[in-house]
Amino acid sequence: MGGVVGAVRLVALVRGRVQGVGFRFWTRSRALELGLSGWARNLADGHVEVVAEGSRDACHALLAALRGPEAPGRVDAVVPSFEVPRGDLDGFVTG
Structure with a gap:
């Protein structure tokens, strides 16, 4: 990211039935389409944590997709x- 004007880091906790349904891989596809770097990972409590860095607009678009x-x-x-x-993220991974 280093120095991209308007860049932000989105950290989102997603609640619901989001494990075992392809949610992380779907999130990865949306993030890559938007040019974001980061990850989506399952948490022990059943939630999914999404961390993404990129332009403010792209992060807001990902947030809207997560809620859509x-x-x-x-x-x-x-x-x-x-x-x-x-600026420490490279690509978008699931874990």
Whole structure:
């Protein structure tokens, strides 16, 4: 990211039936389409954590997709926070 004007880091906790339904891989596809770097990973409590860095507009578009009707499974809530980008992400992975 290093020095991209308007870059942000989105950290989103996704609640609902989002494990075992292809949600992380779907999220990865959306993020790559938007030019974002980061990850989506399952948490032990059943939630999915999504971390993405890129332009503010792209991060907001990913956030809208996570909340949208096309997301696999059932999304009950998405709790986002925006941070200063660290520039330490390369590609978008699932874990």
